[in-house]
Amino acid sequence: MMKIQQITLVLFLSLASMKSNEVFSQTAQSKIYAEVSVKEGGKWEGRKYIGGTFKNVQRLKLATEHTDHSFDIRYEGPGWESNKIGYRLYLDWRNAIDIFGKKTEKIVLPQVGQDGFDSYHEMSDWGADILKAGKGIGIGSIDRYLNKERLHFYEVDSTIATVANTPKNSVVKVQYYGWKTASDKIDFTSELTIQPNQRYTQHTIHPSKAIEGICTGIVKQKNTELLQKESQNKKWAYIATYGTQSLVPDQLGMAIFYQTNSVENIVDAEFDHLLLFKPTTKVVDFYFLGAWEQEPNGIKSKEAFVKYLEERLKTLEKNNKM
Structure with a gap:
């Protein structure tokens, strides 16, 4: 027995x-991963979180004390990546999206920011934060533009971020309740989806009220030029930049693909190239991407970047999706 x-x-x-x-x-x-990591076991002192250790969670309701550089969220917000590239969202009034350039096809986000709050600004074996958003929108994030001014997310009643990982995609979803800008107060949902072997993120947005000025865009950098093109059927188009615009510095391309019937105007703003969406309460999809020359088998020239954009545009024209 x-x-x-x-x-x-x-x-x-x-x-x-x-x-x-x-x-x-x-x-x-x-080949894909999304996460959000928040501190526990410490305490708030004003707008700063002191002490504690990071713990990954599936759902995070933003603390009322939280603002930029509060130190309570690892690398300041949710992150998502493919085997090609990584992104992070500043989950505060800035609401900008930043780029993690990767020198490996392995998943790296679980180790980012563990050895110091902003250690990822220094180049490491896996790569680094390579985009300086500064006062700009970053790449592919959301803001509101009225009277030649971006209004940001200064006043929001509550913000909830969730992450989900499946074999097919990784998703970050952010729900903003009571986002107030000018004389309008709306709810707004932002869903960011990444797939294996791809650089692009699909960004699905849904405002509760049709208001003017909801926008996305690409932060302006020196040593770049704006590239634009429509598909042959005029249903899709892109704006893009390419040049020595990474923090390294070296070659970086950024692009946004959008449905032409969803965009009201393209604006050359002070800090950004902006796409202004038409007022709607319908769901709107667009795609954004970064392409860094140091990624494995990376795109290393403007010509190669434009060729890559042309391929993506033809795919959208044919399939109405990437």
Whole structure:
């Protein structure tokens, strides 16, 4: 009887080990990932979070004390990545999207910002933060533009961020309740989806009220030029920039693909190239991407970048999706 129990135990441990190794293998081989990591065990002192350790969560309701550089969220907001590139959203009044350039196809976000609040600004084996958003919109994020001014997310009743990972895609969803700008107060949903082997993020937005000035865009950098093109059927188009515009500095391309019937105007603003959406309460989809020359088999010239954009535009024209 004892021998049978021992054999059963050995088989159980062996199966458990195989399952554990399988899970580890799946994680190691993953090509997409999204996360949000918040501190616990510390305390708020004014608008700064002191002490504590980071813990990944599936859902985060933003603390009322939170603002930029509050130190309570690892790398300041949710992050998502493919085996090509990574992104992060400043989950505060700035609401800008930044780029993590990757020198590896492995998943890197779980280690980013663990060894110091902004250590990711220094180049490491995996890569670094390569985009200076400054006073700009970053790449592909949302703001409101009225009277030649971006109005930001200064007044929001509550903000909830969730993350989800499946074999097909990784998703960051942010729900803004009571976003007040000018004389309008609306709810707004932003969903960011990334797929394996792709640089682009699909950004799905949904405002609760049709208001003017909802926008996205690309931050302006020196040493770049604005590239624009429509598809042959005139249903899709892109704006893009390319040049020595990374923090390294080296070559970086950025682009936004949009449905032409969803955009009211293209604005050359002070800090950004902006796309102003038509007022609507319908769901709107667009795509944004970065392409860094140091990524494995990266795009290293303007000519190669334009060719890549042309391929993506033809795919959209044919399939109405990337």
